[in-house]
Amino acid sequence: MARRPAGRTVYAHAELRRPRREHGMNQVDLARALGICTSYANRIEQSQRPLTVPVLLRIAEVFGVDTEFFSEAEEDRLATDLRTALADEACGVPLPAAAEITEAARAHPEVARALVALHRRYRDAAEQIAVLAAPDASDAPLLPGEPHDEVRDFFYAHHNHFTALDAEAERIAGAMELEPGRASVPLTARLAERHGVRVVRAAAQRSSDARRYDPHTGLLFLPPWLSDGRRAFQLATQLALLEQGPLLGRLVASAPELTSPDSAAPARIGLANYFAGALLMPYAAFHTAAEEVGYDIELLSARYGVGFETVRHRLTTLQRTGRRGVPFSFLRVDRAGNISKRQSATDFHFSRLGGTCPLWTVYEAFSAPGRILAQVAEMPEGKRYFWIARTLARHGYGHRAPRAEFALVLGCELRHAHRLVHAEGVALDGAGAATPDQPGLPDLRAPRLRAAGTATVRRAAGHRPRPPHVRPPPRRPPRHLTAAHPKELL
Numbered sequence: 001m002a003r004r005p006a007g008r009t010v011y012a013h014a015e016l017r018r019p020r021r022e023h024g025m026n027q028v029d030l031a032r033a034l035g036i037c038t039s040y041a042n043r044i045e046q047s048q049r050p051l052t053v054p055v056l057l058r059i060a061e062v063f064g065v066d067t068e069f070f071s072e073a074e075e076d077r078l079a080t081d082l083r084t085a086l087a088d089e090a091c092g093v094p095l096p097a098a099a100e101i102t103e104a105a106r107a108h109p110e111v112a113r114a115l116v117a118l119h120r121r122y123r124d125a126a127e128q129i130a131v132l133a134a135p136d137a138s139d140a141p142l143l144p145g146e147p148h149d150e151v152r153d154f155f156y157a158h159h160n161h162f163t164a165l166d167a168e169a170e171r172i173a174g175a176m177e178l179e180p181g182r183a184s185v186p187l188t189a190r191l192a193e194r195h196g197v198r199v200v201r202a203a204a205q206r207s208s209d210a211r212r213y214d215p216h217t218g219l220l221f222l223p224p225w226l227s228d229g230r231r232a233f234q235l236a237t238q239l240a241l242l243e244q245g246p247l248l249g250r251l252v253a254s255a256p257e258l259t260s261p262d263s264a265a266p267a268r269i270g271l272a273n274y275f276a277g278a279l280l281m282p283y284a285a286f287h288t289a290a291e292e293v294g295y296d297i298e299l300l301s302a303r304y305g306v307g308f309e310t311v312r313h314r315l316t317t318l319q320r321t322g323r324r325g326v327p328f329s330f331l332r333v334d335r336a337g338n339i340s341k342r343q344s345a346t347d348f349h350f351s352r353l354g355g356t357c358p359l360w361t362v363y364e365a366f367s368a369p370g371r372i373l374a375q376v377a378e379m380p381e382g383k384r385y386f387w388i389a390r391t392l393a394r395h396g397y398g399h400r401a402p403r404a405e406f407a408l409v410l411g412c413e414l415r416h417a418h419r420l421v422h423a424e425g426v427a428l429d430g431a432g433a434a435t436p437d438q439p440g441l442p443d444l445r446a447p448r449l450r451a452a453g454t455a456t457v458r459r460a461a462g463h464r465p466r467p468p469h470v471r472p473p474p475r476r477p478p479r480h481l482t483a484a485h486p487k488e489l490l
Helices: 017-022 027-035 039-044 053-063 072-086 098-107 107-132 147-157 163-176 184-195 229-244 245-253 264-280 283-292 297-304 306-313 362-367 416-419
Strands: 197-199 212-214 219-222 329-334 339-344 373-378 384-395 403-413 432-437 455-458
Touching: 027 039, 027 053, 072 107, 072 339, 098 384, 107 184, 107 455, 147 264, 147 339, 163 184, 163 245, 163 283, 184 197, 184 229, 212 329, 212 339, 219 229, 229 245, 229 264, 229 329, 245 264, 283 297, 283 339, 297 306, 306 329, 306 384, 362 373, 362 384, 362 403, 384 416
Parallel strands: 197 219
Antiparallel strands: 212 219, 329 339, 329 403, 373 384, 384 403, 432 455
Protein backbone atom coordinates (compact mmCIF):
# COMPACT_ATOMS: atom_id res chain seq x y z
CA MET A 1 0.00 0.00 0.00
CA ALA A 2 1.10 3.56 -0.62
CA ARG A 3 2.21 5.82 2.16
CA ARG A 4 -0.31 8.22 3.57
CA PRO A 5 0.28 11.79 2.50
CA ALA A 6 1.26 14.34 5.08
CA GLY A 7 -1.42 16.67 6.44
CA ARG A 8 -2.04 19.75 4.35
CA THR A 9 -1.63 23.27 5.73
CA VAL A 10 -4.85 25.30 5.45
CA TYR A 11 -4.79 28.99 4.57
CA ALA A 12 -7.76 31.36 4.58
CA HIS A 13 -6.84 33.24 1.40
CA ALA A 14 -9.74 35.49 0.36
CA GLU A 15 -12.40 33.19 1.78
CA LEU A 16 -12.24 34.78 5.24
CA ARG A 17 -12.61 38.29 3.88
CA ARG A 18 -16.02 37.57 2.34
CA PRO A 19 -17.91 36.43 5.48
CA ARG A 20 -16.22 39.17 7.50
CA ARG A 21 -17.53 41.82 5.15
CA GLU A 22 -20.94 40.17 4.94
CA HIS A 23 -21.19 40.50 8.74
CA GLY A 24 -20.14 44.15 8.59
CA MET A 25 -16.92 43.54 10.51
CA ASN A 26 -13.47 45.08 10.14
CA GLN A 27 -10.28 43.28 11.08
CA VAL A 28 -10.39 44.65 14.63
CA ASP A 29 -13.89 43.22 15.08
CA LEU A 30 -12.73 39.94 13.56
CA ALA A 31 -9.78 39.68 15.94
CA ARG A 32 -12.00 40.41 18.93
CA ALA A 33 -14.56 37.79 17.84
CA LEU A 34 -11.89 35.14 17.32
CA GLY A 35 -10.01 36.00 20.50
CA ILE A 36 -6.74 36.78 18.72
CA CYS A 37 -4.67 39.92 18.20
CA THR A 38 -5.37 42.21 15.25
CA SER A 39 -1.98 41.67 13.61
CA TYR A 40 -2.51 37.89 13.70
CA ALA A 41 -5.98 38.28 12.14
CA ASN A 42 -4.45 40.42 9.39
CA ARG A 43 -1.75 37.82 8.66
CA ILE A 44 -4.37 35.06 8.49
CA GLU A 45 -6.51 37.03 6.07
CA GLN A 46 -3.48 37.82 3.92
CA SER A 47 -2.49 34.12 3.90
CA GLN A 48 0.75 34.87 5.70
CA ARG A 49 -0.15 32.52 8.53
CA PRO A 50 -2.00 29.19 8.31
CA LEU A 51 -5.23 28.48 10.15
CA THR A 52 -4.78 26.53 13.36
CA VAL A 53 -7.44 24.09 14.50
CA PRO A 54 -8.70 26.31 17.40
CA VAL A 55 -8.96 29.35 15.11
CA LEU A 56 -10.67 27.30 12.41
CA LEU A 57 -13.25 26.02 14.89
CA ARG A 58 -13.81 29.52 16.21
CA ILE A 59 -14.36 30.88 12.68
CA ALA A 60 -16.90 28.12 12.05
CA GLU A 61 -18.72 29.11 15.25
CA VAL A 62 -18.66 32.87 14.62
CA PHE A 63 -19.71 32.83 10.96
CA GLY A 64 -21.79 29.65 10.96
CA VAL A 65 -19.72 27.94 8.26
CA ASP A 66 -18.53 24.36 8.05
CA THR A 67 -14.94 23.59 9.00
CA GLU A 68 -14.42 22.53 5.38
CA PHE A 69 -15.30 26.06 4.22
CA PHE A 70 -11.60 26.73 3.66
CA SER A 71 -10.99 23.57 1.67
CA GLU A 72 -8.73 24.20 -1.31
CA ALA A 73 -10.93 22.12 -3.61
CA GLU A 74 -13.03 25.09 -4.75
CA GLU A 75 -9.97 27.29 -5.16
CA ASP A 76 -8.21 24.62 -7.18
CA ARG A 77 -11.27 24.21 -9.39
CA LEU A 78 -11.44 27.96 -10.02
CA ALA A 79 -7.71 28.03 -10.79
CA THR A 80 -8.18 25.22 -13.32
CA ASP A 81 -11.05 27.09 -15.01
CA LEU A 82 -8.95 30.26 -15.09
CA ARG A 83 -6.02 28.39 -16.63
CA THR A 84 -8.34 27.01 -19.32
CA ALA A 85 -9.54 30.53 -20.15
CA LEU A 86 -6.03 31.99 -20.26
CA ALA A 87 -4.78 29.11 -22.40
CA ASP A 88 -7.15 30.13 -25.20
CA GLU A 89 -5.12 31.26 -28.18
CA ALA A 90 -7.42 34.27 -28.47
CA CYS A 91 -5.69 35.77 -25.43
CA GLY A 92 -2.59 36.34 -27.56
CA VAL A 93 -0.18 36.27 -24.62
CA PRO A 94 1.97 33.48 -23.14
CA LEU A 95 0.24 31.38 -20.51
CA PRO A 96 1.29 32.52 -17.01
CA ALA A 97 2.95 30.04 -14.69
CA ALA A 98 0.62 27.67 -12.88
CA ALA A 99 1.65 29.13 -9.50
CA GLU A 100 0.72 32.65 -10.64
CA ILE A 101 -2.69 31.52 -11.88
CA THR A 102 -3.39 29.71 -8.63
CA GLU A 103 -2.36 32.73 -6.57
CA ALA A 104 -4.55 35.03 -8.65
CA ALA A 105 -7.57 32.74 -8.18
CA ARG A 106 -6.99 32.56 -4.43
CA ALA A 107 -6.32 36.26 -3.87
CA HIS A 108 -9.01 37.59 -6.21
CA PRO A 109 -11.65 34.88 -6.69
CA GLU A 110 -14.39 37.24 -7.91
CA VAL A 111 -12.13 38.66 -10.61
CA ALA A 112 -11.14 35.14 -11.63
CA ARG A 113 -14.79 34.07 -11.88
CA ALA A 114 -15.54 37.12 -14.01
CA LEU A 115 -12.71 36.24 -16.41
CA VAL A 116 -13.92 32.63 -16.63
CA ALA A 117 -17.49 33.80 -17.35
CA LEU A 118 -16.21 36.27 -19.97
CA HIS A 119 -14.25 33.51 -21.69
CA ARG A 120 -17.29 31.25 -21.80
CA ARG A 121 -19.36 34.03 -23.39
CA TYR A 122 -16.61 34.61 -25.95
CA ARG A 123 -16.40 30.89 -26.71
CA ASP A 124 -20.16 30.58 -27.25
CA ALA A 125 -20.22 33.70 -29.43
CA ALA A 126 -17.32 32.43 -31.53
CA GLU A 127 -19.06 29.12 -32.12
CA GLN A 128 -22.29 30.80 -33.11
CA ILE A 129 -20.38 32.96 -35.60
CA ALA A 130 -18.73 29.82 -36.99
CA VAL A 131 -22.13 28.20 -37.47
CA LEU A 132 -23.56 31.29 -39.19
CA ALA A 133 -20.54 31.47 -41.48
CA ALA A 134 -20.89 27.85 -42.58
CA PRO A 135 -22.07 27.33 -46.19
CA ASP A 136 -25.06 25.27 -45.04
CA ALA A 137 -26.08 27.65 -42.24
CA SER A 138 -29.85 27.83 -41.79
CA ASP A 139 -32.07 30.66 -40.65
CA ALA A 140 -32.94 28.87 -37.41
CA PRO A 141 -32.28 30.95 -34.29
CA LEU A 142 -29.16 30.08 -32.33
CA LEU A 143 -29.50 28.80 -28.80
CA PRO A 144 -27.73 30.64 -25.96
CA GLY A 145 -25.57 27.59 -25.34
CA GLU A 146 -25.22 23.90 -26.07
CA PRO A 147 -27.63 21.98 -23.81
CA HIS A 148 -25.21 19.14 -23.07
CA ASP A 149 -22.47 21.61 -22.15
CA GLU A 150 -24.78 23.58 -19.86
CA VAL A 151 -26.01 20.44 -18.10
CA ARG A 152 -22.42 19.33 -17.58
CA ASP A 153 -21.52 22.75 -16.17
CA PHE A 154 -24.58 22.54 -13.90
CA PHE A 155 -23.42 19.28 -12.34
CA TYR A 156 -19.82 20.51 -12.26
CA ALA A 157 -20.84 23.64 -10.32
CA HIS A 158 -22.48 21.41 -7.67
CA HIS A 159 -19.43 19.12 -7.41
CA ASN A 160 -21.77 16.39 -8.68
CA HIS A 161 -23.51 16.33 -5.29
CA PHE A 162 -27.07 17.38 -4.44
CA THR A 163 -27.73 17.25 -0.71
CA ALA A 164 -31.51 17.58 -1.00
CA LEU A 165 -31.82 14.68 -3.46
CA ASP A 166 -29.53 12.46 -1.40
CA ALA A 167 -31.44 13.16 1.81
CA GLU A 168 -34.83 12.49 0.21
CA ALA A 169 -33.63 9.30 -1.46
CA GLU A 170 -32.14 8.07 1.82
CA ARG A 171 -35.41 8.79 3.63
CA ILE A 172 -37.50 6.89 1.08
CA ALA A 173 -35.08 3.95 0.98
CA GLY A 174 -35.37 3.66 4.75
CA ALA A 175 -39.16 3.92 4.72
CA MET A 176 -39.41 1.25 2.01
CA GLU A 177 -36.80 -0.94 3.73
CA LEU A 178 -35.07 -1.53 0.41
CA GLU A 179 -32.58 -4.38 0.43
CA PRO A 180 -29.45 -4.11 -1.73
CA GLY A 181 -29.92 -6.05 -4.93
CA ARG A 182 -33.64 -6.70 -4.29
CA ALA A 183 -35.28 -3.36 -4.95
CA SER A 184 -37.25 -3.96 -8.16
CA VAL A 185 -40.25 -5.65 -6.52
CA PRO A 186 -40.97 -2.97 -3.85
CA LEU A 187 -40.34 -0.19 -6.40
CA THR A 188 -42.82 -1.79 -8.80
CA ALA A 189 -45.37 -1.97 -5.99
CA ARG A 190 -44.86 1.68 -5.00
CA LEU A 191 -45.31 2.89 -8.58
CA ALA A 192 -48.57 0.93 -8.83
CA GLU A 193 -50.01 1.92 -5.45
CA ARG A 194 -49.11 5.62 -5.43
CA HIS A 195 -49.10 6.53 -9.10
CA GLY A 196 -51.20 3.93 -10.88
CA VAL A 197 -48.24 2.91 -13.02
CA ARG A 198 -48.22 -0.61 -14.40
CA VAL A 199 -44.90 -2.08 -15.48
CA VAL A 200 -45.09 -4.22 -18.60
CA ARG A 201 -42.55 -6.13 -20.66
CA ALA A 202 -41.77 -4.30 -23.87
CA ALA A 203 -41.71 -6.20 -27.15
CA ALA A 204 -38.31 -7.65 -27.96
CA GLN A 205 -36.57 -5.20 -30.27
CA ARG A 206 -33.03 -4.61 -31.37
CA SER A 207 -32.91 -1.24 -29.61
CA SER A 208 -31.20 -0.96 -26.22
CA ASP A 209 -33.58 1.79 -25.02
CA ALA A 210 -34.22 0.92 -21.40
CA ARG A 211 -37.41 2.76 -20.43
CA ARG A 212 -40.51 4.21 -22.10
CA TYR A 213 -43.40 5.70 -20.13
CA ASP A 214 -46.86 6.50 -21.52
CA PRO A 215 -48.49 9.05 -19.15
CA HIS A 216 -51.92 8.62 -20.83
CA THR A 217 -52.19 4.89 -20.13
CA GLY A 218 -49.90 4.76 -17.09
CA LEU A 219 -47.84 2.01 -18.70
CA LEU A 220 -44.09 1.79 -18.12
CA PHE A 221 -42.37 -0.35 -20.76
CA LEU A 222 -39.13 -2.07 -19.79
CA PRO A 223 -37.15 -4.50 -21.97
CA PRO A 224 -37.41 -8.13 -20.89
CA TRP A 225 -33.64 -8.64 -20.83
CA LEU A 226 -32.83 -6.13 -18.07
CA SER A 227 -31.03 -7.52 -15.04
CA ASP A 228 -32.66 -6.93 -11.67
CA GLY A 229 -30.22 -4.12 -10.92
CA ARG A 230 -30.80 -2.30 -14.22
CA ARG A 231 -34.54 -2.84 -13.89
CA ALA A 232 -34.51 -1.36 -10.39
CA PHE A 233 -32.55 1.66 -11.63
CA GLN A 234 -35.08 2.38 -14.36
CA LEU A 235 -37.96 2.00 -11.89
CA ALA A 236 -36.23 4.35 -9.45
CA THR A 237 -35.66 6.92 -12.20
CA GLN A 238 -39.34 6.86 -13.12
CA LEU A 239 -40.26 7.17 -9.44
CA ALA A 240 -38.04 10.26 -9.19
CA LEU A 241 -39.76 11.89 -12.17
CA LEU A 242 -43.20 11.23 -10.65
CA GLU A 243 -42.58 11.91 -6.95
CA GLN A 244 -39.73 14.39 -6.93
CA GLY A 245 -40.93 16.63 -9.75
CA PRO A 246 -41.15 19.79 -7.60
CA LEU A 247 -37.68 19.27 -6.14
CA LEU A 248 -36.19 18.57 -9.56
CA GLY A 249 -37.93 21.66 -10.90
CA ARG A 250 -36.54 23.90 -8.15
CA LEU A 251 -33.00 22.66 -8.71
CA VAL A 252 -33.27 23.28 -12.45
CA ALA A 253 -34.96 26.67 -12.12
CA SER A 254 -32.33 27.97 -9.70
CA ALA A 255 -29.38 26.94 -11.90
CA PRO A 256 -27.70 29.95 -13.58
CA GLU A 257 -25.77 27.55 -15.83
CA LEU A 258 -28.94 26.46 -17.65
CA THR A 259 -29.64 29.30 -20.07
CA SER A 260 -30.71 27.31 -23.12
CA PRO A 261 -34.43 26.42 -23.36
CA ASP A 262 -33.39 22.89 -24.29
CA SER A 263 -31.25 22.39 -21.18
CA ALA A 264 -34.02 21.91 -18.62
CA ALA A 265 -35.24 18.51 -19.85
CA PRO A 266 -31.85 16.75 -19.91
CA ALA A 267 -30.99 18.36 -16.57
CA ARG A 268 -34.15 16.88 -15.04
CA ILE A 269 -33.28 13.46 -16.45
CA GLY A 270 -29.77 13.75 -15.04
CA LEU A 271 -31.14 14.66 -11.61
CA ALA A 272 -33.66 11.78 -11.79
CA ASN A 273 -30.82 9.39 -12.56
CA TYR A 274 -28.90 10.87 -9.61
CA PHE A 275 -31.90 10.20 -7.36
CA ALA A 276 -32.18 6.63 -8.65
CA GLY A 277 -28.57 5.90 -7.76
CA ALA A 278 -29.03 7.48 -4.34
CA LEU A 279 -32.17 5.42 -3.71
CA LEU A 280 -30.54 2.09 -4.59
CA MET A 281 -27.30 3.01 -2.82
CA PRO A 282 -28.26 5.22 0.18
CA TYR A 283 -25.50 7.64 1.09
CA ALA A 284 -24.49 6.62 4.61
CA ALA A 285 -24.60 2.87 3.98
CA PHE A 286 -22.87 3.11 0.61
CA HIS A 287 -20.16 5.43 1.93
CA THR A 288 -19.44 3.03 4.80
CA ALA A 289 -19.31 0.06 2.44
CA ALA A 290 -17.01 1.89 0.01
CA GLU A 291 -14.56 2.76 2.77
CA GLU A 292 -14.63 -0.80 4.11
CA VAL A 293 -13.72 -2.42 0.78
CA GLY A 294 -11.24 0.23 -0.35
CA TYR A 295 -13.57 1.49 -3.08
CA ASP A 296 -13.45 -1.89 -4.79
CA ILE A 297 -15.92 -1.30 -7.62
CA GLU A 298 -16.53 -4.96 -8.37
CA LEU A 299 -17.32 -5.79 -4.74
CA LEU A 300 -19.66 -2.80 -4.46
CA SER A 301 -21.37 -3.81 -7.71
CA ALA A 302 -21.95 -7.33 -6.35
CA ARG A 303 -23.16 -6.07 -2.96
CA TYR A 304 -25.73 -3.63 -4.35
CA GLY A 305 -26.72 -5.63 -7.42
CA VAL A 306 -26.05 -2.81 -9.89
CA GLY A 307 -23.72 -2.43 -12.83
CA PHE A 308 -20.07 -1.41 -12.91
CA GLU A 309 -20.88 1.98 -14.48
CA THR A 310 -23.66 2.70 -11.97
CA VAL A 311 -21.26 2.20 -9.07
CA ARG A 312 -18.72 4.51 -10.67
CA HIS A 313 -21.38 7.18 -11.07
CA ARG A 314 -22.35 6.87 -7.43
CA LEU A 315 -18.76 7.09 -6.23
CA THR A 316 -18.43 10.55 -7.81
CA THR A 317 -21.32 11.87 -5.67
CA LEU A 318 -19.92 11.12 -2.20
CA GLN A 319 -19.34 14.74 -1.15
CA ARG A 320 -21.69 15.18 1.82
CA THR A 321 -20.34 17.68 4.34
CA GLY A 322 -18.84 15.83 7.30
CA ARG A 323 -18.90 12.48 5.51
CA ARG A 324 -17.01 12.86 2.28
CA GLY A 325 -15.66 10.02 0.21
CA VAL A 326 -12.77 10.12 -2.21
CA PRO A 327 -13.41 13.00 -4.63
CA PHE A 328 -13.52 11.25 -7.99
CA SER A 329 -13.76 12.32 -11.61
CA PHE A 330 -15.48 10.03 -14.09
CA LEU A 331 -15.37 9.82 -17.87
CA ARG A 332 -16.81 7.55 -20.56
CA VAL A 333 -15.16 7.59 -23.98
CA ASP A 334 -15.33 5.55 -27.17
CA ARG A 335 -12.45 4.34 -29.34
CA ALA A 336 -12.50 7.53 -31.42
CA GLY A 337 -12.01 9.70 -28.34
CA ASN A 338 -15.59 11.03 -28.23
CA ILE A 339 -16.68 11.64 -24.65
CA SER A 340 -20.28 10.75 -23.87
CA LYS A 341 -20.19 11.20 -20.08
CA ARG A 342 -18.06 13.30 -17.77
CA GLN A 343 -18.56 14.00 -14.09
CA SER A 344 -16.31 15.48 -11.46
CA ALA A 345 -16.51 15.99 -7.71
CA THR A 346 -13.12 17.73 -7.77
CA ASP A 347 -11.39 20.64 -9.43
CA PHE A 348 -10.49 18.36 -12.34
CA HIS A 349 -11.81 20.15 -15.41
CA PHE A 350 -12.42 18.40 -18.72
CA SER A 351 -10.96 21.16 -20.84
CA ARG A 352 -12.63 22.20 -24.06
CA LEU A 353 -9.32 23.41 -25.44
CA GLY A 354 -6.95 20.45 -25.31
CA GLY A 355 -6.72 17.12 -27.03
CA THR A 356 -6.41 13.79 -25.30
CA CYS A 357 -3.02 12.17 -24.90
CA PRO A 358 -3.04 8.73 -26.57
CA LEU A 359 -0.97 7.32 -23.70
CA TRP A 360 -3.84 7.82 -21.25
CA THR A 361 -4.96 4.48 -19.84
CA VAL A 362 -8.52 5.11 -21.02
CA TYR A 363 -7.35 4.11 -24.51
CA GLU A 364 -5.15 1.29 -23.30
CA ALA A 365 -8.27 -0.30 -21.80
CA PHE A 366 -9.57 -1.16 -25.28
CA SER A 367 -6.62 -3.52 -25.76
CA ALA A 368 -7.51 -5.37 -22.53
CA PRO A 369 -11.32 -5.74 -22.50
CA GLY A 370 -12.82 -6.41 -19.10
CA ARG A 371 -9.59 -5.80 -17.16
CA ILE A 372 -9.15 -2.95 -14.69
CA LEU A 373 -5.99 -0.99 -15.54
CA ALA A 374 -4.32 1.55 -13.24
CA GLN A 375 -2.15 4.53 -14.08
CA VAL A 376 -0.63 7.68 -12.57
CA ALA A 377 -0.81 10.83 -14.72
CA GLU A 378 0.33 14.42 -14.33
CA MET A 379 -1.91 17.11 -15.79
CA PRO A 380 -0.77 20.37 -17.42
CA GLU A 381 -1.18 22.36 -14.20
CA GLY A 382 1.19 19.98 -12.39
CA LYS A 383 -1.32 17.94 -10.37
CA ARG A 384 -0.97 14.18 -10.31
CA TYR A 385 -3.94 11.86 -10.55
CA PHE A 386 -4.52 8.14 -10.10
CA TRP A 387 -6.74 6.62 -12.79
CA ILE A 388 -8.42 3.23 -13.22
CA ALA A 389 -10.04 2.23 -16.50
CA ARG A 390 -12.11 -0.66 -17.85
CA THR A 391 -14.15 -1.31 -20.97
CA LEU A 392 -17.93 -1.60 -21.15
CA ALA A 393 -20.02 -2.95 -24.03
CA ARG A 394 -23.45 -1.50 -24.75
CA HIS A 395 -25.80 -3.04 -27.28
CA GLY A 396 -29.32 -4.12 -28.03
CA TYR A 397 -30.26 -7.71 -28.65
CA GLY A 398 -30.24 -9.71 -31.83
CA HIS A 399 -27.65 -10.19 -34.53
CA ARG A 400 -28.44 -6.88 -36.25
CA ALA A 401 -28.58 -4.77 -33.11
CA PRO A 402 -26.16 -1.83 -32.98
CA ARG A 403 -23.25 -2.32 -30.61
CA ALA A 404 -20.83 0.09 -28.99
CA GLU A 405 -17.81 -0.30 -26.76
CA PHE A 406 -16.72 2.33 -24.27
CA ALA A 407 -13.92 2.79 -21.80
CA LEU A 408 -14.84 4.00 -18.32
CA VAL A 409 -12.16 5.86 -16.39
CA LEU A 410 -12.35 6.92 -12.75
CA GLY A 411 -9.68 9.08 -11.17
CA CYS A 412 -8.71 11.05 -8.09
CA GLU A 413 -5.82 13.19 -6.96
CA LEU A 414 -2.78 11.10 -6.15
CA ARG A 415 -2.94 12.09 -2.48
CA HIS A 416 -6.16 10.05 -2.15
CA ALA A 417 -4.86 6.95 -3.94
CA HIS A 418 -3.79 5.21 -0.72
CA ARG A 419 -7.51 4.76 0.11
CA LEU A 420 -8.12 2.70 -3.03
CA VAL A 421 -7.55 -1.03 -3.22
CA HIS A 422 -6.73 -0.58 -6.91
CA ALA A 423 -3.55 1.30 -5.95
CA GLU A 424 -2.01 -1.77 -4.35
CA GLY A 425 1.17 -2.68 -6.17
CA VAL A 426 1.21 0.52 -8.24
CA ALA A 427 4.26 2.82 -7.98
CA LEU A 428 2.70 6.10 -6.91
CA ASP A 429 5.96 8.04 -6.74
CA GLY A 430 7.58 6.99 -10.02
CA ALA A 431 9.85 9.29 -12.02
CA GLY A 432 9.95 9.79 -15.75
CA ALA A 433 7.09 10.53 -18.08
CA ALA A 434 5.67 10.59 -21.55
CA THR A 435 4.83 14.13 -22.61
CA PRO A 436 2.54 15.30 -25.43
CA ASP A 437 4.28 17.49 -27.99
CA GLN A 438 1.10 19.40 -28.87
CA PRO A 439 -0.74 20.54 -25.72
CA GLY A 440 -3.24 22.82 -27.45
CA LEU A 441 -5.11 20.75 -30.01
CA PRO A 442 -8.59 21.88 -31.10
CA ASP A 443 -11.59 21.01 -28.97
CA LEU A 444 -14.28 18.83 -30.46
CA ARG A 445 -17.21 19.65 -28.23
CA ALA A 446 -20.05 19.57 -30.77
CA PRO A 447 -20.53 17.41 -33.89
CA ARG A 448 -20.91 20.34 -36.24
CA LEU A 449 -17.62 21.88 -35.10
CA ARG A 450 -15.48 18.77 -34.80
CA ALA A 451 -12.18 18.48 -36.61
CA ALA A 452 -9.71 15.65 -36.82
CA GLY A 453 -6.34 15.90 -35.13
CA THR A 454 -3.46 13.84 -33.87
CA ALA A 455 -0.89 14.05 -31.13
CA THR A 456 2.69 12.90 -31.15
CA VAL A 457 4.44 11.72 -28.02
CA ARG A 458 8.05 11.76 -26.95
CA ARG A 459 9.70 9.89 -24.13
CA ALA A 460 11.23 11.96 -21.39
CA ALA A 461 14.72 11.13 -20.18
CA GLY A 462 14.86 8.57 -17.41
CA HIS A 463 11.50 7.06 -18.26
CA ARG A 464 10.70 4.05 -16.11
CA PRO A 465 8.89 1.06 -17.57
CA ARG A 466 5.28 0.63 -16.57
CA PRO A 467 4.27 -1.87 -13.91
CA PRO A 468 3.86 -5.33 -15.40
CA HIS A 469 0.07 -5.30 -15.07
CA VAL A 470 -0.25 -2.24 -17.31
CA ARG A 471 0.22 -2.97 -21.00
CA PRO A 472 1.96 -0.53 -23.38
CA PRO A 473 -0.48 2.01 -24.82
CA PRO A 474 -1.71 1.84 -28.42
CA ARG A 475 0.73 3.39 -30.87
CA ARG A 476 -1.88 5.12 -32.97
CA PRO A 477 -3.78 7.98 -31.31
CA PRO A 478 -7.56 8.36 -31.75
CA ARG A 479 -8.82 10.46 -34.64
CA HIS A 480 -11.07 12.69 -32.57
CA LEU A 481 -9.54 14.45 -29.60
CA THR A 482 -11.61 15.76 -26.73
CA ALA A 483 -11.57 16.89 -23.12
CA ALA A 484 -8.65 16.75 -20.72
CA HIS A 485 -5.24 15.66 -21.84
CA PRO A 486 -2.66 14.54 -19.29
CA LYS A 487 0.67 16.25 -19.53
CA GLU A 488 2.72 13.39 -18.22
CA LEU A 489 1.89 9.74 -17.76
CA LEU A 490 4.05 8.14 -15.12
